[in-house]
Each structure stands twice: as structure tokens, then as C-alpha cells.
Amino acid sequence: MLRLLRRHSSLAIILSIGLVAGSLVWTLHGPEAFRRALGTAWQVFLTVLPALLAGLLLAGSLKQLIPPGALAKWMGAESGWRGLFVATLCGMAMPGGPMAAFPLVLVLAQAGADRGALIAFIVAWALNGFQRVLVWEVPLLGADFALLRFLCGLPLSVIAGVLARRIPLAWTPPGSAAPGARP
């Protein structure tokens, strides 16, 4: 129920911003600009639609193939640098939006992945997810810009993971055992 509410809140926010912006465009720049904007939106839609459908099929299939427990074992507290690299790779390979990614992070945390790996995973997913780069960034911004942006983002997930391990704040995943229960 909460999921449903959150999902529709996104749609409501986007719709209301769009209505306000659309009426502003109509009054400030005239109906010609309004139609031009709608034409641009339609072009973008046609550009990304085939890749979007392929990306969603990839997401749906991978979810059936990869058990989260296997991932968590590779990202434990003793995993060191290897854990951060594994988390970065998994984050980049992770398809789907926040409705899939954050619940998976919670599952990984409850299965024993450490915070550095979790944060490296989130940053790599949000920043360099393959699906997002291939569906949106390459078609819209061009391969050269996408590659430049990707390279700049590549080291960030590992840096974030290293920093996160050094921050002296205790955290236990919601819904897991009491602090200290896990070595």
C-alpha cells in the first residue's frame, strides 16, 4: 500500500510540475513554443523507446537469475577492496529504478554486506548503471559525452565506499537483529 502511494506521488509531482510549466510556456512564449516542446518530447520518446523495452526485459530476466544471498557473501565486512569492486560491478549491472534497487540494498544489508560495499553499490547503480547509460545517455547526449561522463564517475563509487567505512556512526539495517548480534 505504501509502495503504491509513493509510486503515485511521483506521478502527481511530475504531472503538476508539467502542468505549471506547460501553462507558463503557453502564456509566455505562445502556442507555437508549446507545440515545439511537445514535438521535442515525442522525438525523445521515439529515440529511447526500443532501448527502454530491451532494458526492462534485461531487468526482468536478471532478477530471475541472480539470488541476492550470493551477492551479499561477496560484500561482507571483511571483504576489503575486493568487496568494493564487486559492489561497484554489481551496482553497474543492476538494472531497474529505485523501486528495485533500494529494497535489494536492504536485503544485502540484512544478509551481512558492509556499509562501504552498500554505499559503493548505490553510487555505482545511480551513476553508472549500464542500462541507464545505454538507454538514455548514449542516444540523447552522444557516445563521446557519455564515455567522458562514465569515466569521470568510475572511481567515485570506490571512493564513497572507502569514506563510508571510516565514518564513525553506527548503523544497523532496519528489520535485522539487535546491534552487536552480528560479529
Added chain:
Amino acid sequence: MTIGQGILLVLALGAFGLALRRGVPTAQRALRETGDTILRVLPLLVAALPMAAFLAELIPPDLAAGWLGPESGLLGIAIASLAGGFIPGGPFVSFPLVLTFLKAGAGGPQMVALITGWAILGFHRVIAWEWPVLGGRFILIRLLASGILPVLAGLIAQALLPMFPHALVRP
């Protein structure tokens, strides 16, 4: 179809083929999952693309060329990083906006910082998804560890830009 889209299609068919080898029920679950996501994403997409186009129409071009232009340097990178955090919605909003900014004369490093700020800070996503699922304390740790990284990405982009002469040219 671009090369990227071709790669994606091959990956998707490969993954679906692997699911099919696990048995027909697994493949059916994968297809049902895909259908559910399409039904969830399409309304968002249909609402968000006009919104992004309207916003792009409203943003004055000299804003992109001035505050976020190639000459804006570190200050422009810092502004872009923070502004990126306030872009609502998914990639269907942010990337069309960045395209508009680039066409209006924004700088490459500043746009790298904007995308990175949107991905890492993304306040809309933090409030709607990360906070309810993982809790405020986790978000504090994550933002302490990654909050400054969009600026770092912009600086790296500034150093690498000479190696990418075609990065700002639209095909």
C-alpha cells in the same frame, strides 16, 4: 538504432535466453516482471517527457551559457552539482534537460557535475525511496561519504575534456 541500443538488445535477449534455459516458468516470471515494469514506467514517461520539454523551453539560454558555461570553472561545477540534486524524477527528466543545456552552450565539466549531482544527491529519490527503506542514519552516512563527489567528477571531466574533442558536438 545506435550501437548502445544494439548492445542492450543483445544483452536482454541473452539474459532472457538464460532464463528460458532454466525452464518455461522462469521465463514466464521474467516476462510478467517486464510487463509489470512497463505498465509502471510508461505513465511516468508519458508525463515526464513533456514536463522536461516545457522546463527546457522556460530555462533562459543565457543561464546555461553564463552560470554553467565553459568559463564558469569551479564555481559553475559547484552550482551544477547542487542544482543536479534538485532535478526531480528519473533519467527521462535529467538527460533531456542536460541536452537542452548543452545546446544552449553549457560547459562539459559542468554538465558532468550536474548529472553526477542528480545521480548521487537526487533529493527527490532520497526522500521517496531511500529514507523509507534504509532510514535517515544510513542516508547521513551515505551523503557524508559521497556528497562532495559530484564536484570531483566535474574536476576530473575538466582534466579529461581535451581528450574528448567530440564530447560537446551533437551528431
